[in-house]
Amino acid sequence: MFRHALPIAVAVTWIVTTCPLSRSASATQIFVSPTGDDSNDASAAHPIRNLQHARDLVRRINQNMTADIFVYLAPGTYGMGEPLVLDAGDSGSNGHSVIWTSKEKERAVISGGGRVTGWKLVDPAKNLWSAPAPAELKNTRQLYVDGVRALRARGRLPVKLTQTSTGYIADQPIMAHWRNAADIEFVYMGGNTLWSEHSSGLGAWTEPRCPVASINGTTITLAQPCWDNSTRRVMMPRESGFKRTVNLVGPASVGRQPEYVENAFELLGTPGQWYFDRTERRIYYVPRDGEDLTNADVEVPILDTLIRGEGTAAKPIHNITFDNLQFSYATWLRPSTPEGFSEIQANYCITGPEGYATQGLCDFTPGGTCPYGNWTKTPGNISFECDHDIHFTGDAFVHLGAAGLELGDGTQEALVDLCNFTDISGSGIELGGVDLPLGTGNQICRDNSILNNHIYSVAVEYHGGVGICVGYAQDSIIAFNQLDHLPYTGISIGWGGWPDKIHKPGQANNSRNNRIEHNLIFDHMLVLADGGGIYTQGLTGANLTEGEKLTGNVIFNQYGSGHGIYTDNGCANVTARSNVIFNTNHDNWGSRHANYYDGKDGKTYDPFEFSGNFWQQGNADSSVRNVMLKNNRLIDSLDQVPQAILQRAGMWPDSKAVVLSQVFVRHAAPEPPSRVSVAPGDGFALVAWCPPIFQGSSPVRAYTVSARGGPSVSVTADDYAAKAFVKLPGLTNGKPYEIVVTAIDADGTSPPSLPSLPVTPRNDPIQKPDAPGKVSALAGDGMASIHFQAPPATGGGPILGYTVTTHPGQRIVTFTGRRFLTLDARHSTFGVISGLKSGTPYTFDIAAVNAAGAGEPAHTRPVTPQEQEK
Numbered sequence: 001m002f003r004h005a006l007p008i009a010v011a012v013t014w015i016v017t018t019c020p021l022s023r024s025a026s027a028t029q030i031f032v033s034p035t036g037d038d039s040n041d042a043s044a045a046h047p048i049r050n051l052q053h054a055r056d057l058v059r060r061i062n063q064n065m066t067a068d069i070f071v072y073l074a075p076g077t078y079g080m081g082e083p084l085v086l087d088a089g090d091s092g093s094n095g096h097s098v099i100w101t102s103k104e105k106e107r108a109v110i111s112g113g114g115r116v117t118g119w120k121l122v123d124p125a126k127n128l129w130s131a132p133a134p135a136e137l138k139n140t141r142q143l144y145v146d147g148v149r150a151l152r153a154r155g156r157l158p159v160k161l162t163q164t165s166t167g168y169i170a171d172q173p174i175m176a177h178w179r180n181a182a183d184i185e186f187v188y189m190g191g192n193t194l195w196s197e198h199s200s201g202l203g204a205w206t207e208p209r210c211p212v213a214s215i216n217g218t219t220i221t222l223a224q225p226c227w228d229n230s231t232r233r234v235m236m237p238r239e240s241g242f243k244r245t246v247n248l249v250g251p252a253s254v255g256r257q258p259e260y261v262e263n264a265f266e267l268l269g270t271p272g273q274w275y276f277d278r279t280e281r282r283i284y285y286v287p288r289d290g291e292d293l294t295n296a297d298v299e300v301p302i303l304d305t306l307i308r309g310e311g312t313a314a315k316p317i318h319n320i321t322f323d324n325l326q327f328s329y330a331t332w333l334r335p336s337t338p339e340g341f342s343e344i345q346a347n348y349c350i351t352g353p354e355g356y357a358t359q360g361l362c363d364f365t366p367g368g369t370c371p372y373g374n375w376t377k378t379p380g381n382i383s384f385e386c387d388h389d390i391h392f393t394g395d396a397f398v399h400l401g402a403a404g405l406e407l408g409d410g411t412q413e414a415l416v417d418l419c420n421f422t423d424i425s426g427s428g429i430e431l432g433g434v435d436l437p438l439g440t441g442n443q444i445c446r447d448n449s450i451l452n453n454h455i456y457s458v459a460v461e462y463h464g465g466v467g468i469c470v471g472y473a474q475d476s477i478i479a480f481n482q483l484d485h486l487p488y489t490g491i492s493i494g495w496g497g498w499p500d501k502i503h504k505p506g507q508a509n510n511s512r513n514n515r516i517e518h519n520l521i522f523d524h525m526l527v528l529a530d531g532g533g534i535y536t537q538g539l540t541g542a543n544l545t546e547g548e549k550l551t552g553n554v555i556f557n558q559y560g561s562g563h564g565i566y567t568d569n570g571c572a573n574v575t576a577r578s579n580v581i582f583n584t585n586h587d588n589w590g591s592r593h594a595n596y597y598d599g600k601d602g603k604t605y606d607p608f609e610f611s612g613n614f615w616q617q618g619n620a621d622s623s624v625r626n627v628m629l630k631n632n633r634l635i636d637s638l639d640q641v642p643q644a645i646l647q648r649a650g651m652w653p654d655s656k657a658v659v660l661s662q663v664f665v666r667h668a669a670p671e672p673p674s675r676v677s678v679a680p681g682d683g684f685a686l687v688a689w690c691p692p693i694f695q696g697s698s699p700v701r702a703y704t705v706s707a708r709g710g711p712s713v714s715v716t717a718d719d720y721a722a723k724a725f726v727k728l729p730g731l732t733n734g735k736p737y738e739i740v741v742t743a744i745d746a747d748g749t750s751p752p753s754l755p756s757l758p759v760t761p762r763n764d765p766i767q768k769p770d771a772p773g774k775v776s777a778l779a780g781d782g783m784a785s786i787h788f789q790a791p792p793a794t795g796g797g798p799i800l801g802y803t804v805t806t807h808p809g810q811r812i813v814t815f816t817g818r819r820f821l822t823l824d825a826r827h828s829t830f831g832v833i834s835g836l837k838s839g840t841p842y843t844f845d846i847a848a849v850n851a852a853g854a855g856e857p858a859h860t861r862p863v864t865p866q867e868q869e870k
Contacts, residue, residue, distance in 0.1 A: 028061075028069050030054050034076035047074065050108070051084045058072075058098055065096040072101060073108035073325065078341055080112050081136070083305040088312070092319030097389070101323035107396060112303030112381075113329025115408070116143075119293035126269045126286060129293050137302050141461070142401050142425070143274045143283065144299045145291055147665045149399070149423055149460065149694070151672075153275045153284075154187075154260050155267035156172065156755060159218075163231075163256050167213075167222040167440040176215045178266050178277055184212040185340075186222065186258035188230075190528060194688045194725075194821060195679035195798050200255030202230065202343060204489060204529035204561075207463045208254060209262070210340040226340025229350040230254050234357050234365055236502065246365045247373075248343050248498035260754055272672075272751040288669065289748060296420075301401055304381070311386030313410060316407070321391040330381035332425065335462075339375045346492050347378040347403070347426045347465045359669075372507045373496040374435045378426045378462065380406025386442055390411040396420045397428070398664045398754075401716035403465070404458065406430040407448065409439060414448045418655055420662055421453065425461035428483075429453075432471035434495045437509035439472075444510060448476040452655040455483045457694045460671075463487035463527045471495050472509045479517040482650045482660075483524065487693050489531035489566075490521040490555070493548065497538035497570020505597045506570035508583045511548075512541040518552040520650030525560030525585075527674060527690050529822070532566035533558060533584070539597060540573050544607050547573025554649035556582040556638065557721075559691065561822045564588040564615070572597060572606035580641050580649070581615040585819035586827050588617045591745055592625040614641045616832050618778035618785025633868065634780025636834040663697070669748030670696035671739045673703065678759040679798045681766075681851055683733055685759055686798060688725040689741045690822065691717075696745040703744065705738040708755065724818040725800065731761045750850035767795035769848040769855035772802065774828060777844050777860040781868040783834040786815075788846050788858065790823045797850040804833060805845040805857070810833075814849075837865040 029044070032054050035049035042057055054071050062069060069092070092098045102108040114134035122130045143150045159175060161168040178184065187209045190201025194807040210226040231253040234246045245252050260268065265275045266283065274285040283300065287293055306327050311317035334351075335341040342350045350359050360375050361368030382397070383406035384390050390407070397404035397419065403426040407414050410610055411431065421428035432445035439445075450468060459465030467483040470476070470493040493514060496507025499565040521533040532557030541547035555564045564581035566730050567574055567590035589610055594602030605626035613632045622629050635641060651659060670692040679686040687705050703720055706712035711730035720726065731737060738755035770791035778785045801816040815831040823829050836842060841864045845857035 012572045028067050030057050030069070030071045031074070032071060034078055051078060051080070052082070055084060055086065055090055062091065062093055062098060064106050065093045066616050068092070068096045069098045070101065071098065072103040075102060075104050075106040075108055077111050079114070080110060080303055080306060083303060084307045086307070086309045086317060086320065088315035090320065091317050095319070097319040097321050098324065099321040099323060101321070102325055107324055109326040109328055112306050113299040113301045116298040128268060128284055128286055130282050130284050131298070133276065133283050134300065134302065137300060139278060139333055139336055140276060140302065141333065141336060142286065142301050144192070144329070144399055145285070145287070146296050147399070148668045150272055150274045150285060152263045153265065153267040153273045154262040154754065155264070156260055156310055157258065161220070161257055167227060168220040169219040170220055173217045175220065176217050178215065178264055180265070180277065181212050181215040183278065184264050185209050186212065186260045187260050187262050188254040189259040189675070190509055193675070194677040194732050195686070196359055200257055200259050202254055203250030203345070205345055205464055205531055206250065206343040207528065208341055208343045209335060210342070211338065213338070223338035223340060225351070225353045225355060226338060226342050227357045228354070228412045229342040230340070232356045234361070240502065242502045244501060246563070246858045247344065247363050247500050251446050251650040259642070270751050279418040288751065291690065299329050299785040301329045303330050304332055304402070305383065306330050307382045309384035309387055309390065311384070311410065311473055313386055316388050316410065316442050317384065318388045318390070320394065321583045322395055324394045326396040326398060327382055327398040330400050330402070332379065332381070335681050341462065343462070344375050344462050345464065346469050347462050349378070350377040351376040371435065371437050371496070372499065376459035377430065377433060378403050378465070379432055380404060382406070383408060383744070384411060386410035387414070389414070391415040392417070394420055396662065396664065397424060399423050401425045401461070403427045403430045409433045409436050409445060410443050411445050412442070412447055416450045417452050419453045420659060420664070421455040422457045422461060422664060424458040426459055427465040427467070427469045428455040429456040429468045431468070431476065432473040434471040437472050437496060437507050439510065445471070445473040448473065450478045451480050452651045452659065453481045454651070454659045455481060456485045459487050460693050466490070466492040470514070472511050473514055474510060474512045475514070477515045477517065479515065479519065480651055480655070482520045482846045484522050485526065485693055485695060486524040487523060487527035489535045490524045490533045491516060491519065492535040494540055494571065496535045497568060500570035500593060500596055503594070503596055503602060505599070506538050509539055511539065512546040514540065515549045515551065516553060517549070518649050520554045521553065522557045524556045525562055526693055527560070529560040530562050531560070532563040535566040535568065536574060537568035539570040541572065542573070544573050544575055544609060547575060550574065550576040550579055552578045552645055552648055554646060555579040555584065556580070557744055558584040559818055561585045561819065561827070563590050566590050567608060569593060575609045577612050578645060579613045580638070580645060581613065582635065582638055583819070585822065585829055588615045592627050595626070614645070616785055616830055618830070620778065621782050634778070634783055634785055634832065636783055636832040657770045665697050667747045668697045670694060670700050670743040670745050670750040672750045672753040673743050674753060676739055676741050676753050676756040678756045680759045680761045681797070682763045683731055683761055684727055685737065685739060685761060686725050687728055687739050687741070687756070687802070689753065692743050692750065696747055696750070698746040700743045700745050706740055707731060708740065710737055721817070723816050724821050733761045733763055736760045764796065766797040766850060766852040768852045769793065769795040769799060769850050771856045771858040772848055773825060773858070775846050775858040775860050777842070777863045779863040779865045780867050782836050782838055783832050784836060784842060784844070784845055784863055784865060785830050785832050786846060786860070787828050787830045789828050791848045791855065792825055795850050795852055795855065797852060799848050799850055800850045803847050803849060803854050804831070804834070806833060807843045807845070808840070834866045838865050840864065
C-alpha cells in the first residue's frame with residue numbers, strides 16, 4: 001500500500017544463501033506473520049514471526065543494497081514482548097530504503113499490550129467486575145475495552161484540604177483508609193473555568209498531576225520531587241521589579257485544591273472506569289451499557305515504547321519506511337513515579353530533585369542549567385533521534401499512552417504522510433526538541449515534511465498536549481493536515497521566547513524557513529485555555545525573509561479562550577498570509593512585542609506581517625510598531641471566504657477519501673463531558689461544561705444536564721455550541737445540588753461527567769451589569785467588528801451574552817457563545833455585525849446581559865463601512 005511520496009524500486013535479484021533464509025527467499029523480501037515461526041526461511045510460504053528476528057535478517061543484507069528491502073507483515077496483531085530497537089545498522093544503503101509494510105489492505109498492528117481475560121462479577125451493587133492482570137504487567141495507565149479507552153477511577157475530593165509544604169491536611173481521615181495510597185494521584189486543571197469552578201493548574205494551558213506518597217490520619221503527603229516542582233517554582237528577585245517565576249511560564253504553585261482525585265479503588269462505581277490493584281494484581285472495571293466482559297477484547301498496554309530509532313550524530317539511522325502499519329497499546333509510566341507530571345507547557349515538565357530551582361533556568365538563577373527552557377519532553381511511543389529519510393506513510397497511531405510519534409533532535413528529511421493519529425494520551429506528533437537550540441550538523445532538525453494527516457482526539461489524558469508540537473527546526477513544512485477535537489492547541493512551533501517578559505532576549509536558536517500551510521484546524525481548545533489554532537513563539541528566523549510563514553490555514557470554532565494565530569511573547573519574524581480565522585477568542589494574532597533580541601532595550605519591535613487574511617478582527621491597514629497589517633478582510637461567516645482557500649485547506653481530495661474513511665472504534669458512545677460549572681439562580685442553575693474530546697463513533701448530537709436528586713434538561717449539541725450554557729429550572733432554593741452532564745451520539749450515551757461543585761439556588765437580588773469596557777467598532781465591507789471587554793461589575797450574576805444595537809436602524813443583535821462567556825475585564829473579544837450599508841456612518845450600543853436583563857450600554861464612535869475591491 002505504497003504512497004505517492006515513495007520512490008519504490010522493483011524487487012530483485014540475488015538470493016540469500018545463509019540460514020535461516022532459504023534459497024527460495026529473495027534478499028529484498030522478508031515475510032512475517034503472527035502465525036509464523038522464526039525457524040522458517042522468511043519466504044512468503046514460510047514466514048517468520050517476530051519483528052526483532054526480521055530486523056536481524058535485514059542486518060545481514062542491507063550493507064550494499066541495489067534495491068529496496070521489503071519486510072512484509074501479514075495482517076494481524078504482533079504482540080511485542082520488548083520494543084523494536086533500531087540503529088544505524090538497520091538503515092538502507094546506497095540511497096535505497098528498508099520498507100516495513102503490510103502487504104494487504106488490512107493493516108498489521110504492532111502492539112505493546114496484553115489481553116485481560118477471566119472476568120468475574122465481584123460487586124453486583126456496583127456492577128464491578130475483576131480479572132487477573134497479565135503476568136508480564138508491572139504497571140499501566142490505560143485500559144481499552146473493544147477499542148474504547150476506559151477512564152481510571154476518579155472523583156471529587158471527599159474531604160476539605162489545607163495545603164502544607166509537604167502536601168495537605170484533611171479535615172477528616174476518610175482517605176487514610178483507602179487502599180494503595182501511593183497509587184493515588186491529585187490532578188490540577190487550568191483553563192476554561194466558568195462561574196463556580198476554580199482553576200488549579202500551573203497556568204491555564206496546563207494540567208499537572210502529582211502522586212500521593214502516603215496518607216496517615218489527616219496528613220496527606222505528596223510525592224517528591226513532583227510536589228516541590230509544582231509548588232516551589234522560584235520567583236524573580238524583588239529588586240528586579242517583575243512579579244514572575246524565574247522560568248517565566250506560569251505561576252509558582254498549583255492551586256490550593258486539586259480538581260479531582262484519580263486512581264483510587266474507593267471511587268469506582270461509574271460505568272467506564274477501572275482500577276489496577278498492583279498489590280493483589282487484579283484489574284477492576286465497571287462496564288458501560290452494552291459491554292459484555294465475557295466476550296469483550298480488553299487490552300492493557302504493557303510496553304512504554306513500541307519502536308525506538310537510536311541514531312547518533314556520528315552514525316545517523318536512515319532510509320527506513322513504515323507503511324500501512326498500526327501502532328497501538330503502549331503506556332508511559334513516568335507520571336506514575338514520584339516525578340509525577342509537573343507540566344510547564346505543551347506536555348514539557350519540570351523533573352528531578354530541585355528541578356523547580358534549576359532546570360532550564362540558565363543564567364536567570366544561581367545554578368540554573370542551560371539552555372534556557374530545556375524542560376523534559378514527554379517521549380513518543382514511537383521515537384527516532386539523529387535520523388534522516390525516515391518515512392511514515394499511511395500508518396495509524398492509535399491507543400497510545402505518551403506522545404504518538406516523536407521525531408527528535410537531528411531528524412532530517414523525514415516524511416509523515418497520510419497517517420491517522422487518534423486516542424493518544426499526549427501530543428500527536430513531536431518534531432525536534434528544545435535542548436539543542438544551536439545544534440550543528442546532524443544535530444539540527446531540518447527539511448522535514450508533515451503532510452496530509454488526520455490528527456484528532458489526541459492529548460486525551462495529558463490535556464496540555466498539542467496536535468503537532470515543534471521545537472527548534474528549520475526548512476520544514478507542515479501542510480494539508482486536518483486537526484480537530486483537541487483539548488488545547490492545534491499546532492505549536494518554536495520555544496524559548498519568554499525572557500521577553502522581563503525585557504531580555506529569548507533563547508538564541510537556529511530555527512528558520514519553517515512553513516505551516518493549508519491546514520484545517522477546528523474544534524480545538526476544548527478543555528484548556530491560552531492557546532490557539534496555531535501557537536508560535538521564540539525567534540523564528542533572523543528576519544522576515546527567513547522567518548516562519550503561515551499561509552492558507554483555516555482555523556475556526558475555537559472553544560477555549562486564546563488566539564486563532566497566537567504569536568506569543570518573544571515571537572518574531574512571522575508572516576501570515578491568506579489564513580482564515582473564524583469564531584475564535586481574543587485578538588486573532590496575539591499582540592505587538594518589544595524587540596529585545598537586537599539589544600536596544602525594546603526601542604524596536606518584533607517584525608510581523610499579516611496580509612490578505614480573512615477574520616473577524618477588522619483592523620485597518622497599518623504599519624505600527626513593526627507590524628504590517630494589509631488587505632485583511634472582515635468576514636461574518638465562512639461563506640464569505642473564497643472557496644479556493646477553503647477547499648485547499650486540509651487534506652488533498654484523494655488523500656481525504658483514504659484517511660478520513662478509516663474507522664478505529666465502532667459503535668461507541670462519547671467520553672463524558674468535563675469541567676461542569678454551575679452558577680445558582682432563583683430556583684434554577686446555569687450550567688456550562690467542556691465538550692468531549694473523544695466524540696464516540698459519531699458526532700455528539702445532544703447533552704442531558706441532571707441535578708442529582710432533582711430535575712434534568714436536554715439540549716442539542718448545536719444549541720449548546722451557540723449559547724454555551726443551559727438553564728436547569730425546577731430546583732429548590734436553599735437545597736445544595738451537584739450537577740452532572742452526559743453526551744449523546746448515535747450509538748449511545750456517555751457515562752456521567754464528574755459532578756460539579758455543590759451549588760445552592762437562592763433568591764438573591766441580581767442587579768443588571770455595568771457597561772462593557774473599551775468598546776470600539778472597526779468597519780469592513782458592509783459590516784463592522786465590535787470590540788469590547790467584560791463589564792467591571794456583573795451585577796451579582798454571570799454574564800450570559802451581549803446585545804448590540806445599531807444606529808441608524810435600531811437593529812438588535814445578540815452575541816452569545818463560549819468566547820463571550822469567558823471574557824474578562826483584561827482581554828477584548830469581538831463580534832461582527834453584517835448587513836450594513838456601505839458609505840453610511842454607524843454607531844453601536846453594546847450592553848452586557850445577565851439573568852436580570854441587559855445593563856447600561858457603552859457607545860462606539862461612528863464608523864463607515866466601505867465597499868472593498870474583490
